[in-house]
Amino acid sequence: MPEWIQDLIGDVTLVQVLLWVALVVFFVVVVKKAWKPLTEFVALVNALKELPEFITQTKSTLATQNQTLATQNQTLAVIKHEVLPNSGGSMRDQVDRIKHKLDNDNDRLDGLDQKVASLELKQIEPYRPQKGTP
Template identity: 40%
Template sequence: MNLPGWFIDWAGDVTLAQVVIWIAIIVFLIWILRKSWPGLRAAIKLTDILSALPAFMEQTKNTLSEQDQKIAEIHHETHNNNGSSIKDSTDRIELGVRGLFDRVGILEETTRSLITSDAELRKDTANLRREFDDTHPRSAIEHLRDNPTQQGES
């Protein structure tokens, strides 16, 4: 086998055994790289995540501070604090509504009593008219209706 002269100059005194060893080493390195590639990718990803961690921690700290402030505002509004909270307003409204219920109850009782009294008065009025009609002749009643001014004179 005739090899070009430049190749012989370049290769020099390399033996076939050395070439096989170098090829074996290269194949072994490729195999190692291929087997370790998922781990290498995970290490790179972990490095990226860890580099973003300080910014994430600062953002989380700021978010928690904002939430603490909002929670304090909500706490202020939902607990009694001398009249300025929603809780105090709700208590005042409940007290007012309770008073209105009491007043409405009294009005209902009074209305029932008035309805009963009205029914009794209407019944009494009807009885009085019947008695009046029974005790006075019809002509006298018609005369009184026709001449209302003479009612007080007779």
């Protein structure tokens, strides 16, 4: 064996080499098994670091949404007031009045149509040929 290898190895025994190899293998196995939990722990720490900013953004978003919902509730109350009957002032009441007038007008027109048809028959009747006459 060359002299530089003997100087490098020195008085290391085979048992010492096997112990070092076993230690390296043990270290590799431990690191391999602990790697996933370690990366998850690092991810958790990073997420906790960003948590205060996330909470601030969430509070701001919720405040904006609450303001929007309040505005929408006011708008819906106005629409509801107009769509539901309320003693005469809503659009619904006006539509109901117009429908009632149209129903009355249709009834009157039906009656007038019957009278016109009756008058037409009376005017045509004298000019119809009588049965039994040539």
